[in-house]
Structures are given as C-alpha cells and as structure tokens.
Amino acid sequence: MGSHVDGRADLEVVLPRSGESIRWVEHGYPSALARWHHHIEIEIHLIRKGRGMMMAGDGMVPFDSGQVSLLGSDVPHNWISELDPGEVSIPKRDVACQVHPERIRALARIFPEAGRILTLLRRSGQALVLSGASARRAATILIGMGAHHDLDRLIDLLAIFRIFIQAPRREWMTVVTPGYVAEAPDGMTERVNQVLAYITAHIADRITLEEVAAQVVMSPSAFSRFFKEAAGINFSALVCRLRTARASLLLVTTDLPIARIQSLSGFGNAANFNRRFKMETGTTPRAYRRAYRH
Structure with a gap:
C-alpha cells in the first residue's frame, strides 16, 4: 500500500564498538531509537513482537511479529506499534544490525563471489521485507548475532544476506517507490x-x-x-x-x-x-x- 511522509528524518550516527564494523542492537518501544530517522548504514531489522505500521521512504505497510526488513543506506524509516489497552510499552520489541555499505563494497571488490550482495544492496533502497520461512530463518540468525562477535558475527551477516538473495518471490516485497529520493527543507x-x-x-x-x-x-x-x-x-x-x-x-x-x-x-x-x-x-x-x- 502506498503512503506517507518522506522528508528529512533525524540523522542517526551509528557507532559500533571498538574493533567491530557490525553493530547489533535491541530496544523496546517507545524508545529514543524508535523514531523517524535515517543513517548511511545498511540495516537489517526484526520486529520481535507487536503489530502496527512500518514507514519507510514514501511507503507504509502493516507489520506483525516476526517481520524482517532490509533497509538501504539513508532510507528514512520508523515502526509505530499499536499498544493494547493498558499497555504502555513493548520491551525488546526491536532487534537490528547495521553495517556501513562501503564495508560490503570492499568485500565484493576482493571476493567476486560476493557480487550478488551488491545487487541486493541496490534493491534495499526500496526497503525489502521478508515473510514466511525466509523471515523466520533470518530472525533466528539476527537474534543469535547478539551473542556473537568477530568472525561469527560476520558469518551471521552473510547468512542473512543469502536468505534475502535466495528468498522465493512470494516471501519478499518492497515498500519504497523505485527512484525515491528523500528531499526536504532544513528544520523540518x-x-x-x-x-x-x-x-x-x-x-x-x-x-x-x-x-x-x-x-x-x-x-x-x-x-x-x-x-x-x-x-x-x-x-x-x-x-x-x-x-x-x-x-x-x-x-x-x-x-x-x-x-x-x-x-x-x-x-x-x-x-x-x-x-x-x-x-x-x-x-x-x-x-x-x-x-x-x-
């Protein structure tokens, strides 16, 4: 379903821990991290629980528990949850990992086998959303990534990319209109x-x-x-x-x-x-x- 507000979102500065290039984070809702924002890093995002509306670029779709998304560099995004009566928050709603796209491009320059990931990253500018078995496999790896470091975290990232690349057509969709570019006046x-x-x-x-x-x-x-x-x-x-x-x-x-x-x-x-x-x-x-x- 088409929609909503694009415009200039908050710029988020992503800082992985020292010695790491892949940042892993989880947070609840509401949260200072749950807002209309963008960053240069590629993001893989899981909604662990809850339902509501996903907003990305100029698009909007309903989301439910288990949704896994791949958001391209500087695609503004936000997830707005529907809170049940009496519910004031959803602890640990979100799980995400973020990596600078230049890291992936450098990998592909050294290893031609990674070339298909560059194609995936170009498609991620339309915000890819997984469903079905593909989403479940990606969610399991993304959650497990929180306990991994170094080589294991890199392997997790590549495994999730592979799931997006190999997902059957019925198990993925895009949210953002092709050719979308976020433009808006300062201060908005x-x-x-x-x-x-x-x-x-x-x-x-x-x-x-x-x-x-x-x-x-x-x-x-x-x-x-x-x-x-x-x-x-x-x-x-x-x-x-x-x-x-x-x-x-x-x-x-x-x-x-x-x-x-x-x-x-x-x-x-x-x-x-x-x-x-x-x-x-x-x-x-x-x-x-x-x-x-x-």
Missing part, C-alpha cells in the same frame, strides 16, 4: 515527527488541517505548503492513508466487526470507508480480510 524533522505523533494518537477522531498546523505553530496555509513539499502529497491524503493502514491492520489481526474497525480508523461512514479503502488498496475491507486470512 521535529515538525514531521510531531505531525506523525499527533495523527497517530488521534487517528480515530476527526482531524483537521487547522488543528495539526497549530501543533507545529504554523498557519494552516503555510503548513499546507510545507507539508506538500515535505511529503509529496497533501495533508488529507496522508491522513487517509494512515487511516487505511490502521484499518488494514485491524482487519487482519483482529476479529472486530468491520463497522467497529471503520470507527476506530476514523472513517465517518461505511460508504466513505469502503470508497477510500478500495482507492488505497484496490479492494474492499471485507475482501481484504478474506484474502489475508486464507
């Missing part, structure tokens, strides 16, 4: 994250341009221009896509009646819900649920 990072946080928190409510503009201390007209430049789509289109992503997730992961999902996703009536959902996904909410449950 904080405002973009404020907008995303506000919309996510109020997705079931009526959300107006005026309300969100006030959150970032801008006039509605200035905010509208700013947002169009940052996202490449207008504000109402972003809200619609976020609502559709919420509905898609609830349709697949819950048994809630479709009328209730319509309400929780912020669609005012059934006709509008069906029309907007079909416009974004190509199918109706009922057909979408049926397709993903078979």
Whole structure:
C-alpha cells in the first residue's frame, strides 16, 4: 500500500564498538531509537513482537511479529506499534544490525563471489521485507548475532544476506517507490515527527488541517505548503492513508466487526470507508480480510 511522509528524518550516527564494523542492537518501544530517522548504514531489522505500521521512504505497510526488513543506506524509516489497552510499552520489541555499505563494497571488490550482495544492496533502497520461512530463518540468525562477535558475527551477516538473495518471490516485497529520493527543507524533522505523533494518537477522531498546523505553530496555509513539499502529497491524503493502514491492520489481526474497525480508523461512514479503502488498496475491507486470512 502506498503512503506517507518522506522528508528529512533525524540523522542517526551509528557507532559500533571498538574493533567491530557490525553493530547489533535491541530496544523496546517507545524508545529514543524508535523514531523517524535515517543513517548511511545498511540495516537489517526484526520486529520481535507487536503489530502496527512500518514507514519507510514514501511507503507504509502493516507489520506483525516476526517481520524482517532490509533497509538501504539513508532510507528514512520508523515502526509505530499499536499498544493494547493498558499497555504502555513493548520491551525488546526491536532487534537490528547495521553495517556501513562501503564495508560490503570492499568485500565484493576482493571476493567476486560476493557480487550478488551488491545487487541486493541496490534493491534495499526500496526497503525489502521478508515473510514466511525466509523471515523466520533470518530472525533466528539476527537474534543469535547478539551473542556473537568477530568472525561469527560476520558469518551471521552473510547468512542473512543469502536468505534475502535466495528468498522465493512470494516471501519478499518492497515498500519504497523505485527512484525515491528523500528531499526536504532544513528544520523540518521535529515538525514531521510531531505531525506523525499527533495523527497517530488521534487517528480515530476527526482531524483537521487547522488543528495539526497549530501543533507545529504554523498557519494552516503555510503548513499546507510545507507539508506538500515535505511529503509529496497533501495533508488529507496522508491522513487517509494512515487511516487505511490502521484499518488494514485491524482487519487482519483482529476479529472486530468491520463497522467497529471503520470507527476506530476514523472513517465517518461505511460508504466513505469502503470508497477510500478500495482507492488505497484496490479492494474492499471485507475482501481484504478474506484474502489475508486464507
């Protein structure tokens, strides 16, 4: 499903431990690391538990436990979890490893056998997501990498790359539009994250341009221009896509009646819900649920 806000995300400086080129990290949600951000390093990322929306570049897809992704250099990304009633955090939600792409290029220059990894890295600019048996194998290796160092960690990294390269077509997808380039004016990072946080928190409510503009201390007209430049789509289109992503997730992961999902996703009536959902996904909410449950 297409979507959302691209723009300039926070730059994260990745610092592996001394003597290591592959950084391994785990963290919970919420976390200072769980935000809209980018870095030059290639990242392999596992969502160990929880469900919600993955945002990468100009794309957005629902995620569930076990999702494994490969994100290319400087692809902005974030995962926003749906917290259950009374739930305030998800400990150790994320596991990731990061490596500078030049390390991989240097390896391929010395070992021609690694040439297919360079092709994989070019594809990773579209944010690759694994599913099925491929995702399960990659997740097991990525989790185990935390206890490994030196040569064992390098072997783990190459093994995960091999899984992405050899994954059957039915077990991988891309999230980002081909040719996507993140461009935005300086100083927008904080405002973009404020907008995303506000919309996510109020997705079931009526959300107006005026309300969100006030959150970032801008006039509605200035905010509208700013947002169009940052996202490449207008504000109402972003809200619609976020609502559709919420509905898609609830349709697949819950048994809630479709009328209730319509309400929780912020669609005012059934006709509008069906029309907007079909416009974004190509199918109706009922057909979408049926397709993903078979």
